[in-house]
Amino acid sequence: MWKDNNNKLEELYINFKKIKKFPTICPICKKDKSHIYMHIYDEKTRRGGLWIWCSECQTFLHGSIYVPDYWVNYPLIELEKLNAVPIYLEEMKDEIDRHTTKIANKKIFNFTIKKDV
Ligand SMILES: [Zn+2]
Secondary structure (H helix, E strand, O other), rough: OOEEEEEEHHHHHEEEEEEOOEEEOOOOOOOOOOOEEEEEEEOOOEEEEEEEOOOOOOOEEEEEEEEOOOOOOOOOOOOHHHHOOOHHHHHHHHHEEEEHHHHHHHHHHHHHHHHHH
């Protein structure tokens, strides 16, 4: 059973810049099984959803946010399948982790360039 709304998972969103690889360590069960996904519903306002979940202990967090500039939607997500509970996202976790890892690393790359200039 999926357990809703554990605020400890928010750490992953706050520390997103520092995490280079997903799945990453779950702040609750400490297993290397937690994921993050955001989805922009409206490109103009950047209004969207945030999901953070752990495949191991099945804890999740879902909320409505203004999606940060660095984020890009995963193109194969079917909007109508998105739900507060991350069952659909869990099925796609390998693809999503690859996507999230790419975004995380691009951000670090840009940061490094800026620092060198
Ligand atoms: Zn966990």
